[in-house]
Amino acid sequence: MMEMTYEQALLYLESTGKFGINLGLKRIEKMLELMGNPERCYNTVHITGTNGKGSTTAITAAILQASGIKTGMYTSPHLIEYTERIVIDGHPITQQEFGRIVAYTKQFIEQMVTEGWEHPTEFEILTAAAFHCFAVAGVEYAVIEVGLGGLLDSTNVILPQVSVITNVTLEHTDRCGTTVTEIAGHKAGIIKSGIPVVTAAVGPALEVIRSRAAAENAPLFVMDSDFSGERLAGENGLQQVTVRTKLYGDNADLPLTLAGRHQAANCTVAVMAVKILARKDRRITDEAIARGVAGAVWPGRFELFIGQPVIIIDGAHNAAGAQALRQTLDEVYSGRRITFVLGILQDKDISGITNTLIRPDDEVITVAPLSVRAADPRELAAAITASRIEAASTVEGAISKAADWAGQTGVICICGSLYLVGTARNIILSRQTTVPRV
Structure with a gap:
């Protein structure tokens, strides 16, 4: 396998920009098949939404890490370096590792193209490389943020333990529809058969999600119905959040350093998601949830x-x-x-x-x-x-x-x-x- 430096990997990814945004799952599915389906080597949490999905991903990953679980996190876009997109136990991978996983993935892309397949997009390449990276690192859970929409997003090849839809408003109207209902259909595309769904969506978007969850026989947990969050605001945006659930008990006075009512809502959604995971994993305790929330950081968001x-x-x-x-x-x-x-x-x-x-x-x-x-x-x-x-x-x-x-x-x-x-x-x-x- 040819090795790549970080700079060579960036140049290669830049060269794939000409393939643009090309929604669909066939290319990523083929690439992952050739790579031995690394995304099946660990448990996953899948998170989408118009706003807050990145923060919710970060809080969820922080709680799992605080539980003593080796945790991967995949997000986009990055703020400064591509390495920020692929995080293991709170640390972005090194530039050397980034070059290695892109070079590893490239060989399977060349095989695909030789066989007559369309060339994958940059995001598909990064997604496959991240899945491979998590498998090699031996993570137990990977928290995966959707790139765009949900239904046709490259990340929608995983079978998660829980699916999360933070909220739905108008965005990407050129690709996901011109109404909230149409966009909600794309977000709801991450719902899988029998897999629990957590959402803070409201109105027509919630009805779309509710309908899809019912069709997939997926248990649905709706904010302000099945669970809720109360916040106490402090100085400089510091706040405490109490999460209450109908089925899985309460978590009181969680210290959250991310500022704003919207972050309290994101925290509430993340806690609900991990409380579902805790039913199968005893390491996720109330104490671990509190430590994880307190330690969660999400650069560039207030x-x-x-x-x-x-x-x-x-x-x-x-x-x-x-x-x-x-x-x-x-x-x-x-x-x-x-x-x-x-x-x-x-x-x-x-x-x-x-x-x-x-x-x-x-x-x-x-x-x-x-x-x-x-x-x-x-x-x-x-x-x-x-x-x-x-x-x-x-x-x-x-x-x-x-x-x-x-x-x-x-x-x-x-x-x-x-x-x-x-x-x-x-x-x-x-x-x-x-x-x-x-």
């Missing part, structure tokens, strides 16, 4: 850097995410002036995001995220009403300008795109004047 000024980075990239971010800002920093550094991709709901997020007395510096799909910062600035608006040419320049505007008592919020958040996080961590909250 991540707070203490300094003067305070800096928050958040990957809110749709209207629902913007609403959750604004709600949390109003709760944690009521009365404080907010200076936004905002970058949005042009194929996102720009008006929905900005109208939800920006208030007339806010300050906004627009900038282009590092993506070919970035919206023009000058056009974005022209579409916003705020007390002060300026377009910046670089992310670093935007952060410096925001620091000047905010002064020592203001609050800087960097948001709009995970591509922007990843770049900004790298810049902030390279400076010594701010430190992340721990």
Whole structure:
């Protein structure tokens, strides 16, 4: 087998970008078959949803790890490095390991293409490589976040112990449908025969999920019906969550460092999912759940850097995410002036995001995220009403300008795109004047 360095692996993956997003399971199924179906070597939890699926994945994995279970976690996209997508026991794999698993996977892709199959997409390659990596590492559980939708997503080849659908709002309307009902159909596609389902979905989306679960004879656990969460908010977004369930008892006063009501809801969903797993695995105790929740981190989601000024980075990239971010800002920093550094991709709901997020007395510096799909910062600035608006040419320049505007008592919020958040996080961590909250 040919070896690859990390840089060679990235170049190879970049070369597969021409195959775009090509939904379907045939290619990934064939690839995994040739690889010996590594995804069958461990238990899995499958998580989808419009918002919150990444946070829910991180909390679930943290609880399993705190239970003494060797745990893998697969998420997307990454903020800074591809290695962040594949995590074992809380640590991203090394660049050397990333190069090795991509090189290993490539040989089976070449075999597929020789046999006349379509070339897999970048996400399919990464998914297969992650599944292989977890098998080689000997993980007992892997918590798998859906990439896009659910039904036709590359991750939908696993047979999980529990399926999770956090919530459903409009997203990816070019691929998953133009209504919440149609999108819910894609999310509900991860439901498997007889496998328990946990969801916080409401309204028409819940009815679609309920119907699919009934058709698959899958036990359904619905938030605010079969289980619920109560939160007690503290300073700087710290909070405690009490999860109550009808069947599996309560978990009181769980300390959660992820800020906002939406994160309390994500925590509640994750705890419900692991309480289902605990029926078969005695290592998942109430004490382990508390340790896992307390230790859960999810970079780039209302991540707070203490300094003067305070800096928050958040990957809110749709209207629902913007609403959750604004709600949390109003709760944690009521009365404080907010200076936004905002970058949005042009194929996102720009008006929905900005109208939800920006208030007339806010300050906004627009900038282009590092993506070919970035919206023009000058056009974005022209579409916003705020007390002060300026377009910046670089992310670093935007952060410096925001620091000047905010002064020592203001609050800087960097948001709009995970591509922007990843770049900004790298810049902030390279400076010594701010430190992340721990």
